[in-house]
Amino acid sequence: MFGFEGLIGPTTEDLKEMHPSLIEDCSLSGRVAVITGAASGIGQETARLFAQAGALVVLADLEEVGLDATAAMVVEIGGEVVSQVANVVHRAEIEALADLAFAQRGRLDVWVNAAGILTDFAILDAEEAEIDRLFATNLKGQYWGCAAAGRVMQRQGGGSIVNISSAAADNPKPMLSAYSISKAGVNMLTQSAAVEFGAFHCRVNAIAPGFIETPMVASAWLDSEGQIDAVQREEFLRARAAATPIGLTGRPRDIAHAALYLASDASRFVTGQVLRVNGGLVMR
Ligand SMILES: NC(=O)c1ccc[n+]([C@@H]2O[C@H](COP(=O)([O-])OP(=O)(O)OC[C@H]3O[C@@H](n4cnc5c(N)ncnc54)[C@H](O)[C@@H]3O)[C@@H](O)[C@H]2O)c1
Numbered sequence: 297m298f299g300f301e302g303l304i305g306p307t308t309e310d311l312k313e314m315h316p317s318l319i320e321d322c323s324l325s326g327r328v329a330v331i332t333g334a335a336s337g338i339g340q341e342t343a344r345l346f347a348q349a350g351a352l353v354v355l356a357d358l359e360e361v362g363l364d365a366t367a368a369m370v371v372e373i374g375g376e377v378v379s380q381v382a383n384v385v386h387r388a389e390i391e392a393l394a395d396l397a398f399a400q401r402g403r404l405d406v407w408v409n410a411a412g413i414l415t416d417f418a419i420l421d422a423e424e425a426e427i428d429r430l431f432a433t434n435l436k437g438q439y440w441g442c443a444a445a446g447r448v449m450q451r452q453g454g455g456s457i458v459n460i461s462s463a464a465a466d467n468p469k470p471m472l473s474a475y476s477i478s479k480a481g482v483n484m485l486t487q488s489a490a491v492e493f494g495a496f497h498c499r500v501n502a503i504a505p506g507f508i509e510t511p512m513v514a515s516a517w518l519d520s521e522g523q524i525d526a527v528q529r530e531e532f533l534r535a536r537a538a539a540t541p542i543g544l545t546g547r548p549r550d551i552a553h554a555a556l557y558l559a560s561d562a563s564r565f566v567t568g569q570v571l572r573v574n575g576g577l578v579m580r
Pocket residue numbers: 332333334335336337338339356357358359362382383384385409410411412413414433437460461462463504505506507508509510511512513
């Protein structure tokens with residue numbers, strides 16, 4: 297009608313399936329991807345999606361039972377998987393994880409730092425052990441992840457690292473100072489590593505999720521016996537959704553999709569960025 301018909305390429309009528317070149321851009325076929333925090337929530341779903349995209353996934357977490365569950369999900373969809381119990385706090389364990397991943401196929405293409413913890417306390421009540429645990433897990437753990445992945449990716453001349461940050465990094469809230477600071481540190485780690493690793497074509501980006509329903513946040517609607525209080529859950533989710541312009545809360549798959557974009561060649565020109573996947577909760 298406006299004379300654009302010939303300019304906009306094939307219409308949905310002509311093209312019934314995704315074009316193979318587009319599938320190739322987003323594919324992880326033949327690639328090796330490490331995912332920490334893979335026993336639960338965002339890490340688990342990322343492992344599942346990456347396996348669907350063709351990657352051999354190397355899963356790491358403190359929790360062996362959860363790791364086994366994720367591995368079973370990957371096997372169920374026909375994926376290839378290796379699991380390793382590892383504590384991201386300890387550099388030697390993370391270096392060994394990188395070596396394990398590399399040993400699978402002589403390459404390490406993607407590393408997702410998803411392991412993390414959330415604890416809330418007022419600054420005036422902070423205990424030294426709690427502060428140390430939080431910073432060690434959320435910040436030092438991702439630092440060692442970047443270092444271990446970067447070491448191998450330097451040798452092979454490329455790769456993609458995805459750090460999981462948080463909307464909390466942009467948004468100070470009472471009781472969440474240590475968590476927010478750790479995630480603000482992750483954003484700067486991401487930019488610093490992007491600058492150092494660019495020379496060997498390793499891209500480093502972060503995803504800052506808004507509220508995502510995972511076991512990490514589920515304590516908000518457990519009753520005194522640890523059972524799910526359905527009414528409380530409903531109210532909590534409604535309030536979180538209402539805080540976003542699009543009126544939604546997030547699912548692990550929303551973050552996994554963003555991770556797939558950053559892991560794959562679709563994002564070959566993207567590095568040092570924080571992708572805010574949060575329903576518009578925070579805009580930067
Ligand atoms: N759920 C949310 O709303 C939300 C929002 C923003 C950011 N995040 C971030 O997303 C990431 C994943 O969180 P999630 O919501 O899936 O939580 P989750 O609790 O479901 O999963 C976190 C996983 O990390 C593992 N882990 C914790 N400490 C570890 C350690 N020292 N070594 C190895 N593994 C360890 C846990 O065992 C768990 O399996 C975290 O970094 C979290 O801070 C979550």
